Amino acid sequence: MNKIYKLHMGKAKCAVDLGDGSERGEYVNQDYILYKMGRPHRAISLMYCYYPMDAGWPRRASVAHASDDVKFAWDYPYDDYFTYKGGLGGNLNDEPFTYMRDIRRHGQDVNLTLTIDCGLSDEYLIAVAKELRTFGRMFLRINHEATGNWFTHNKRYSYQEVADFFVRFHNIIKEYAPNVKTVICAADIQKLESNRLEKEDEFKQTILAADVWSVDKYLALHWGWPYDIAETGGTSHARYKNENTYALTKATFERYKELNGGVSKPMVMAEFNADGDVTGPYEQATMVRDFLDRIREDNATWFTGFTMYQFRDRGRLGLEIEDPNNNEVGIEQPIFKMYKEMIHEDYFMPEVIQGEEVKLPMTLRWGGAEDATGLAMPLHFEKNPTFCEVIFEGEENYMMELNGKWFYKSPKAKNIDLMSAFFEKPLEGETDLTLKIFAPPATGENDPSQGEDWLENYYAKVEKLPEVRIRFTPTEV
Template identity: 60%
Template sequence: MQKVYKIKLGRAACAADLSDGSERGEYVCQDYILNRLGRPHRSINLMYCYYPNDKEWPARISEYYKDKKIRFQWDYPYDDYFPYLGGIGGSRDGEPFESMRDIRRHGQDVTLTLTIDPFVSDEHLAAIGEDLKSFGRLFLRINHEATGNWFEFNKRADYQQVADFYCRAVRIIKEHAPNVQTILCIGGIEEMSAEEMVKEKEFTQAVRDTDIWSVDKYMALHWGWPVDIAESGGSTHMRSSVREIYELTRRSYERFKYLNGGVSKPMVMSELNADGNVTGPYEQAEMIRLFCDMIEEENAEWLSGFCFYQFRDRGRLGLERQDPNNADVGIEQPVMQTYRELIHRERFLTSMTMGGETKLPVKLTWRSSEDAEGIAIPLHFEAPPVFCELFFEDESNLMLELNGRWFYKSPETRYVDLMPAFYGNNLHGKCELTLKLFAPPASGENDLAAEDGMFSWCYTLEKLPVIRIRTAPIEPDKDKKEGNK
């Protein structure tokens, strides 16, 4: 009989998150991303806006004014993100909720970046909280880059009003959805000579009220995209050194901590990249590698995680660039291979802790991408496999890991081919490996009627899959037998 052990999924030393879709590109489904990168992320970031009192709402503003001549990406009546279609009078049948469900059923948490009109009523904020409370641990980044001047909320309100709104939104949304963890994203320390943050006085209370501190830092950025082209001598792009961005981020964390009375909170980089429009594709990849090398070499325990912006981009900020002939096709950039290697380094991987032997049926509990109980099944290989596959008879929704490679099994799926776990990472002789199984919610949402349903999802696994391992072809090589005649 196959032995089964308990296993606990835990935090990475530094979590890896990924942004998926924005004003610069469309959402890409999680099946595709998982197969391209070989592992899930802690969280997937979605970019949406909510301006429900505007006459154009709920249209995406660039589509509403598709013939409008613009001089800057944000020259519209409100931010050109996908419209958040929940809230008062809204529906949870469309976006962002379908994407949120896709993310969670694939064993990842959601980061919802949401720009909001700072003059919406308390009732609007309460409705957002009601929308989000079935999605388990969810990171909510409200009015990010709030010390800037480009988003519409900064044009409608002064900085103190924006900061006060953040505190009001945090309070009301969390009253309705305690599962939500809020992210304050402001400029932080922006100059090496600066001692204080930009707009520090206005945002001090927000620093104290939020759950997580954050900055967006680009080592190179062409903010004039898509209106102009970055060229030498131009005024719509920038480039910094990798060391400078690292130090500005570290010093921002120290200043956050100072403003919070010396008490630490998690610190993340909610957007990190080097724009290939400025650096070209090869130096973009090298800068990302250098930054992650610094995190490892300097043991940056102050940094809880970073979010790479983004998976597929119409410009040069993506692991893929959108094919101009077909929006559904991505063209891999050199940074893809670099990023794939980086996120498989130990520092950026979730931890796994083996427990004692258990028996089926077994209850699998999913609280978040950093807190879940699953099972581990030891597998013996006499030689490198030619076939390694699973056959299921149940409707489980599972995330599976073998030999460092992750796989998704939907409730409808009956067969999973594990051979990609050995492509480029094959075994040498006899080997013992462990197959891990975890069960995130099949619908992408928790059952609020269940005990502790807002924070956890439970699934009882009744039966193991049939495991088929073969270390030789089903029929011998006739060419070798016959001497290649």
């Protein structure tokens, strides 16, 4: 191996996040998603609830309070998300922490949605904040869709109380886990002719406090799922015009900015899709593609990113539909191929810049999916290879990219076959490529012993490069 170079990975023009598990589907491991998508996402969204004072806790609501009388997804005493097993007296070796570690090992940030009892004392909230400290630059979306009437926080508390709670929890997060960015998903503009947010008076304080602004926008949605079928003339579903959704989202951002004294904050769609229950599978893909084209073609610098809801769904809101015979099997929908192609376009890819030549040993820094220092190994290919693999001696934890495809190397893995980088994009002749290597934390958590900046940065020292085996003919002919 000749020269190696320093790399910096930064933000995409539009970040791409992915929902993985909710009330509508189970968590899918990151190895499978990476293999299918060919690239990591900026963040993976998890959806949990925390109602530790409720009867039945910590069992999931639909299990603890199963009833034939339930006719709506949120008709339970508390929200039917997976239950947050941490908090006072909790277990850090259970959900969501096991999944959060999986996400971060694979070079992605955590985006945790948490519906939480607004009546909990600070003691409970401080416990949660302390548990999140080791997970780096994660996002915490607190009591989302807070101007609605379906979640437990809106059934038990007034809008003013929900808004006050957000600010209280935000302040606790800033004190005990300053690495965590809070996300508000509440007030938005409902009509284009209006310049006033829904419940603006109550929620203005949350817009000023939060680190990130968000809205949930479905281009079509069947909210009656799974208790009825969306048929023409029904009242439990709707379809919206893309141009109106885009305009309303932008108008909401502008109003947030105005209320915030003219100062912008990151603006995201924390849930986004078109429901195939309403559109069918083909138009679902067409609608989503059209909306993302609008963002790109408008060069919407005010729009920071979106979360595709979700990877695998029991209904028709997934890139895959869960096989009803086996929840570990996903059935790709037309939106899968479209989405995969879209997120590999430059506008949605993180910026990776090659810097100066470096020598070993070298320390790699993982700040997060939008701020990391890696290394580049130039490779020469005579033609499309027959064999291409990297061979390691140590127990490193790496994310690697070659020819546009990303690979994960766990501490236990020694050989990583890179040939799938050429299956969809075979080389047409002699070519120079770069193997890019980044080092997210092997445990999925940052290390408090690494220095004053441990909350936001993780460091890994590279003493030796892997062996790269490239061959251009079969072993025997």
